[in-house]
Amino acid sequence: MNWTRRQWLGAAGAASVSAQTAHRWKIAIFSKHLQFLRGDALAHAALEAGFDGVDITVRKGGHVEPEAASTDLPPLVALLRKSGLEVRMVTSGILDASTPGLEDFLRLLARLDIHYYRWDGFRYDPALPFPPQLDDFRRRSAALAEINARHGVMAIYHTHSGMPNAGASIVSLREMFRDADPRGVGINYDVAHATVEGGLAGWIESFRLCQERIHGVAVKDFRWVYDAHGVWDVQWVQLGAGMVHLQEFAGMLRGSGFAGPIQLHAEYPLGGAENGRREISIAPPAVIASLQRDCALLRSALQES
Numbered sequence: 001m002n003w004t005r006r007q008w009l010g011a012a013g014a015a016s017v018s019a020q021t022a023h024r025w026k027i028a029i030f031s032k033h034l035q036f037l038r039g040d041a042l043a044h045a046a047l048e049a050g051f052d053g054v055d056i057t058v059r060k061g062g063h064v065e066p067e068a069a070s071t072d073l074p075p076l077v078a079l080l081r082k083s084g085l086e087v088r089m090v091t092s093g094i095l096d097a098s099t100p101g102l103e104d105f106l107r108l109l110a111r112l113d114i115h116y117y118r119w120d121g122f123r124y125d126p127a128l129p130f131p132p133q134l135d136d137f138r139r140r141s142a143a144l145a146e147i148n149a150r151h152g153v154m155a156i157y158h159t160h161s162g163m164p165n166a167g168a169s170i171v172s173l174r175e176m177f178r179d180a181d182p183r184g185v186g187i188n189y190d191v192a193h194a195t196v197e198g199g200l201a202g203w204i205e206s207f208r209l210c211q212e213r214i215h216g217v218a219v220k221d222f223r224w225v226y227d228a229h230g231v232w233d234v235q236w237v238q239l240g241a242g243m244v245h246l247q248e249f250a251g252m253l254r255g256s257g258f259a260g261p262i263q264l265h266a267e268y269p270l271g272g273a274e275n276g277r278r279e280i281s282i283a284p285p286a287v288i289a290s291l292q293r294d295c296a297l298l299r300s301a302l303q304e305s
Contacts, residue, residue: 025253025302026052026086027295028263030218031063032276036284038063039076043083045284049291050299053086055118055263059093061276066093066101070108077112088261089116089216094155097143106151116216116261118188119144119155122166122176137166137176145177145184156188156216156260161196161234168197170206177213186215190265191249192222192242196234199243204252211256219298220244220265236267236274239294246298250305262302264294 029051037045042063046054056076058064064072077087090109094102094117109117122137124130141157148155157177159170167173170189177185187210194203207214221242227233240246267274270290271282280287 028053050295091118096140124164142179145180148184158188161193188216190218215260250301
């Protein structure tokens with residue numbers, strides 16, 4: 001290629017911006033997988049595994065119980081940040097605008113400079129027609145977005161696969177959020193669940209069509225296997241051992257200008273840590289080592305993108 005000096009400088013500048021964006025990307029551990037640890041031990045494990053931040057579970061059975069959020073969340077956030085870890089988001093049990101204590105929770109997040117929270121997902125009743133249910137989800141999403149926007153906090157909807165999860169077909173979230181203030185509601189795009197639903201091009205199409213609403217990203221991996229009954233089922237595996245196109249996805253993130261929180265999930269067998277158990281059946285260092293490997297692999301993909 002016979003490029004002009006201006007073209008070379010433009011390409012170099014674009015590469016520099018991309019490198020800076022990748023460098024700024026921080027990876028948080030979903031604290032569900034470290035619920036056997038508390039306080040300083042939680043911070044130490046996250047740092048040892050190589051993470052930049054923590055997505056704190058503020059829900060029933062989480063690191064912080066919802067009813068104790070006002071007293072227990074601020075000191076935990078302060079401890080993690082003092083340790084050098086970011087807290088950009090939490091995972092909550094908030095469902096919609098009618099959830100008790102919603103505005104107190106939003107005021108708390110805003111005061112703690114936490115501007116994203118993952119909310120609980122809507123579910124279809126398979127026995128009823130879907131369109132009226134989707135209309136209801138749209139109205140509830142808009143009501144929640146309006147309240148969130150007033151407080152400067154965004155609810156990001158985590159994408160799951162399979163029935164009866166609304167939004168398993170991720171493009172349907174465009175319809176669900178059609179009337180919602182974009183400052184108050186967004187998508188937490190789980191690339192593994194998206195690949196379950198659209199293994200060849202579906203996950204790419206859903207990302208690109210919903211790109212303007214994607215403000216959070218969750219990363220894990222899976223593969224299809226026959227279960228004990230000879231039926232195809234999803235098996236969660238360590239990052240890089242499954243069907244998620246990690247390098248391609250990292251490149252898409254770079255190209256999209258994404259700047260929201262990135263969370264690592266580990267749903268494969270980890271002695272119960274994968275399910276958020278407070279007591280696990282394997283040695284904690286083994287959990288930390290697995291998370292460290294996953295974190296390093298994800299960081300490498302982001303940097304190489």
